[in-house]
Amino acid sequence: MKRVAHLITLGLLISFGAASAQTNISMWHHQAGEPEQSVFKAQVVAFNASQTRHRVVEQNIPQGSYTTAVTSAALSKTLPCLVDMDQPDLPNYAWAGYLQPLNLPASVTAGLLPTALGKYNGKVYAVSQIDQALALYARRSALQQAGVRIPTVTRPWNKTEFEGVLAKLSKLGGKYKYAIDLRNFDKGADWWGYGYSPMLQSFGADLINRRDFQSAQGVLNNDKAVQFGEWFQSLFTKGYAEKNPAGPAFPAGTVPLAYEGSWAAADWKKTWGNDLLILPPPDLGSGPKIGSGSWGFGISAACANPDGARAFITFLSAPRQVAQMSVATGAIPVSDAAAALTVNYKPGGQFRAFLDFARRYAVPRPPTPAWPTIKTNFQKAMSDIVNGANVEASLDNAVQSIDQNIKDNKGYK
Structure with missing residues (x-):
């Protein structure tokens, strides 16, 4: 009995020692609804238990104030190591220097739908688990x-x-x-x-010339x-x-x-x-x-442990974790391997068509920091058009406002 007690005590000490050796990785996550939030928390726990080097410490931020919180933290140089973001917001964060490229190996990204990869200037800055169509x-x-x-x-x-x-x-x-x-x-x-x-x-x-994202004219x-x-x-x-x-x-x-x-x-x-x-x-x-494009995970420019952050994003991108999030949210899993683990999106599943649409038809919103002004002016033009305004004049007005914003920001260079 004493030997068993000794072994248990020794095991606990070893376990505690391994846990205490883990390096904390801070993370902000927008406050999603249930059951998405609970599933994500469980995935954080599973990652922390799966290895002994890194420990993700998650903090939830209300979605309504999330963008403001990220911007304020970036300006005060207090961003956490890991952040999640809606894919259309990513170019603005990357342009402002808030993020660093993920530099994930091809073995991680090759099996994912292109819609899962949040890009800016040709580099991947975020990866999503799910998408919509x-x-x-x-x-x-x-x-x-x-x-x-x-x-x-x-x-x-x-x-x-x-x-x-x-x-x-x-x-x-x-x-x-x-x-x-x-x-x-x-x-x-x-x-x-x-x-x-x-x-x-x-x-x-299109909304803008995607060759260089400098103008919507023409x-x-x-x-x-x-x-x-x-x-x-x-x-x-x-x-x-x-x-x-x-x-x-x-x-x-x-x-x-x-x-x-x-x-x-x-x-x-x-x-x-x-x-x-x-x-x-x-x-x-x-x-x-x-x-296309949903919330994804990125690494802040100031992250002191990018290897650990990449390890966590790699973990989240695995078929099992992607399938879990798809089942929880009902959204499209971003890989065929994950889809095969679900009832709704596997071949023959009742919602498989959405995965096919995402693969065949998806066009990302323009990956430019000008996106906020593009969407606002496009919405105004289209709303005016619905209400009977002259089509050509409405679109010309939108182009003028978009191009002026890009000029005012020196081309977002």
Whole structure:
């Protein structure tokens, strides 16, 4: 008995010694909802227990004040070693010198979707575990009633076909007040930049010249962009979509088609069951496009232990951890290996289409520090267009404001 007690005591001392030898790595994490928050905390605990060199010490920051907290800490040189960030915010942080490139080995990043890699100037500064995708949602019964083809990933609706679908759905009448819910009840610039710029890109235009990110002239206001604006405006003038909806119409059953993110899939599946279809976005001329990029993990420029920080990000990027986060949030896992560990995203899973859309159609929001002014001015232009403003003038005004911001910031060089 004494020998057993001695061995237990010795084991505890060894365990304590190993734990005390771990180097602390401070981390800020935006305060996500449940169960995401609990799963992430469990992953921190699992990493700390998996090795004896590093110990991540996490602090939650409310999401509403997260960006302000990061900026303030960076200016006072008190940023933690690890930070998470929404991918569109990354270029601003990197440009300001808050972050360092991850320099992860190819063995870590090779199996991840491109949408998982947050880049600036060609370098990876953050890695995400999950992503979202845009799609068309439809009531199967309505499409059958209207006599329209159900599109596939390899054969989506083209522009002419999509317009025909909207025209037929708008004539169904009865419980259906409009043909499509475009989610324009959301007035935030984040949604308008994320949600509607892929349609612009599918027309063959873009938000900014991605060759050097120095100007939107001739890109956001070229002929293709004007054609897109006129087309988008026509969806409202023709009565296909409601101009000023109070909220989502698809879950209420008053429209048969919706343009929405993958975050709605689980709830809408519960509402509509087998009558719900998840469809690719239309090809408006240059192929279907969707937005991409979610919250990811990066290393601050002042981090004293980047090797430990990289070890933690590598741990989070493994299939098991990615799958755990996907199951917890319902979001897309960013690797096929992780998807295979889930019910919804494995081959044949009920939400597998979103992973296919992310792989085939995703276009990142412009990785430039000018993104905040791009999304704000694009939202204003598009909102004005929806409300009947001149398309060409609205886009020209957006271009002028975007280019002036870039000039005022000396090209963000």
